[in-house]
Amino acid sequence: MTTIEECLMKGVVTGMTRSIGIDIGGTSIKTALTEEGSVLDFRTVETPVDDPRQGAAEIHRLISDWMSLADGSIGICAPGPLDTMEGRFLDPPNLPGWHGFSLKDELEDKTGRQCLVENDANAAAVGEFMYGAGRSFQHIVYVTISTGIGAGIVIDGKLLSGAQFQAGEAGNMIIRSEGPEQPGMNIGSWESLASGTALGIRAEKEIGLTGGAAEVFREQASGNQKAARLVSSWIEDTACGTANLLHLLNPEAVIFGGGVMNAAAQILPELQREVESRVYESMRSGVQLYAAELKNQAGVIGAAALDHVPRIGAGTSAGRSI
Amino acid sequence: MTTIEECLMKGVVTGMTRSIGIDIGGTSIKTALTEEGSVLDFRTVETPVDDPRQGAAEIHRLISDWMSLADGSIGICAPGPLDTMEGRFLDPPNLPGWHGFSLKDELEDKTGRQCLVENDANAAAVGEFMYGAGRSFQHIVYVTISTGIGAGIVIDGKLLSGAQFQAGEAGNMIIRSEGPEQPGMNIGSWESLASGTALGIRAEKEIGLTGGAAEVFREQASGNQKAARLVSSWIEDTACGTANLLHLLNPEAVIFGGGVMNAAAQILPELQREVESRVYESMRSGVQLYAAELKNQAGVIGAAALDHVPRIGAGTSAGRSI
Structure with a gap:
């Protein structure tokens, strides 16, 4: 040090x-x-x-x-x-x-x-945008997949904040409106399907692995076919949420961080294919997925850089604007 | 004239x-x-x-x-x-x-x-932002529901364009990944569930009405219980897509236009309740849904105003930027 x-x-x-x-x-x-x-x-x-x-x-x-x-x-x-x-x-x-x-x-x-x-996902987005995998772009979405799922959105070099400061709450997006349920979240939310927590729950219930998401990826890497099928299913859910981000925001790049993705960066090529199959032909060349570079320091580094990245879309029409 | x-x-x-x-x-x-x-x-x-x-x-x-x-x-x-x-x-x-x-x-x-x-949804968004229901806001999403579903996004008074000029393609968002199918779109896309076309198909199949979305709303208004149930189900699907927009973008207002919504503005209070039930408590006060005001002239009026509203997030990192 x-x-x-x-x-x-x-x-x-x-x-x-x-x-x-x-x-x-x-x-x-x-x-x-x-x-x-x-x-x-x-x-x-x-x-x-x-x-x-x-x-x-x-x-x-x-x-x-x-x-x-x-x-x-x-x-x-x-x-x-x-x-x-x-x-x-x-x-x-x-x-x-x-x-x-x-x-x-x-x-x-x-x-x-x-x-x-x-918020932490927004700060990590700022960190990756300024100094990490997003440093050569002006318009990125940073997605963190760990216990939960969140996102931070940078447009035209500025952080999208939102009328109630809640832009980027991607984990609560509904991608399968018929289920599953998770307290405090929407039924069929992205987070309830594809967070590390959700993957761990499925692993225990469906294939008897009790060591959480990390164990699932280890087992997959060592040739466990059941774990591989579960990871493929998780990648499909992850691809649905990612495709939604792309259709709404059409960023230059999507950057994946957070504990689960930091441990699972090897799945990015398969995720890339699954996302490509879920976007319009004319958007396919724009599916640019990257692993975050700042890992578990993205938060502190991004926080330290907050005064370099203005917010947009912040505050309400009732007079709260930056 | x-x-x-x-x-x-x-x-x-x-x-x-x-x-x-x-x-x-x-x-x-x-x-x-x-x-x-x-x-x-x-x-x-x-x-x-x-x-x-x-x-x-x-x-x-x-x-x-x-x-x-x-x-x-x-x-x-x-x-x-x-x-x-x-x-x-x-x-x-x-x-x-x-x-x-x-x-x-x-x-x-x-x-x-x-x-x-x-594109037409973006131009209509510009029209509503400059002269219609969005004129007192700086950060809106305009959603058009007609034959299909599309959106236009204005952030900080600028039109979000996207790396391949495809921001706002909300109709292809996945909200029910297990179905239904529609050619050219994602399985379970918002458009395949909640467009006027989708509502017309369900009306014919489920309750024998062959006059499309307009007839469904007429029948609902005149007390047909089956039509009312179908409209409620359609409102739920519409609310899922709207909740996704809100979680990602957290705009000041969402403005609904397009043929179906222009004919169905009376459903906005019910849609408001269904959307509120699908967003975080802390976002609930920000669920501001409005009917478009420029109706079928939103496109020409918005097109005429394009030079007043700059684009952001446009072009790719390969040198195409505005």
Whole structure:
């Protein structure tokens, strides 16, 4: 790991801009000092799931000696739904103790810096767009498949935010309206069919594998035919959701990240074929699927880059616009 | 109908900008001289389906005496898929004789004016955004439900075009991956479930009504219980597709036009409830559904306004960008 001293020296040498990014998850808070998408220093702490004020204090403690090294705003990402304008948690299912907490206000008070808050999929999209697999495009969709499914949409170099800051909630898209059910989601939602959780449930029920999505891919790779059939079925569901994104947004590229996809990048060629078979002929050449490059640092790197990527379509007509 | 003389006089009085819009359909070509979204003069001719050069000549004949009255570009809309940058037809299913025809080149040669070409759903979206139900918003999705289903997306006051100019192809979104089938479309596509054609087919098969979607709505309105149940089922499918649009794009408003929706605007309150039940709680207040206002003139009015609304996300990374 680079020391702060090395980083300071490098900064003096390169004259590059350093930023602070924070990624709040259900189990850990990651913080990073970055420079043009590279992580110079990285610190993490367990998320105090019941005490957001303690969380803010921990964050402040972790980043305080970076403050003199970093310019601009502090970027923060967290699980949605969030009011990204006000930097306030709404009702994220995996952080119940943080509901209603105004993280932006709390951290701005502590640090004296502007804080930008974005949901984690959007921040990862910004990271991949600026420094990862999307860096040569202007119009991408980033899809994260892990426990759930989410997306972040960059159009014309800007992050699509949405009237209630909820653009990119791709996991709740309905792709099979007759089932299956998942609490809190639409019946037949993409997430209920193709998330890591959904794949793990199917694996246990249909072929007796209890080790979750990771085990399914390991078994497939080692020649287990039942696992291979299950993976093919999962790829078909993944292709349905992806085809929907393409038909609505027709981006230059779709970039797949998140725990499941990071472990399953070898399926991209088969996914490519399945998606191609589900789009209009005239769109087929535009099916450009890529594996994310920033892996589990996409969140912190993207958060640190939030002030470089303007939001569009943000806020409502009732006067909330950026 | 306003005469050209009246229009000239009105123009002199108001100093407003007049534009020419052209809407090419499978059966007729509509042309209009417009002023700030109002149609001053309107002319139509049967589409020469086998002879696009004759079509271009007919258009030139219809609009030639408007040329001195109108400023700026001539806007044209037509059924997709189109290469909107080059103004060339690709392979629209209902205009087979026009495949590959470069309408933009042909009309620019004839008129000496720049011609802008856009697909019909996108042009109607521009019309509604500028002068119809979307005029007080910056971020809308326009959905047309007629023979098929299509959409046009305006974000931050700009038309989302797409890497292959195919953003908004909402009809091919998969909402029930297990069926039904429709040639040329995805199995279980929104269009195969909820277009006017699909509703007409179900009406004939399930309740013996042979008069298409219009008859279904008439029968529902006059108390036919079977027709009412069918309409409810159609509303559910329509709600699934609409919920998908909302989750991905989170617009300020969704505006419904096209022949079926123009005849069925009374179903909007029920559609509103069905959509609300399919979006996250935190998005529910943002479910704003409206009936289109420009009806069957949305295409010509929108075409005439194309030069007022920039495209975003257009062209590919291979150098085609606007």
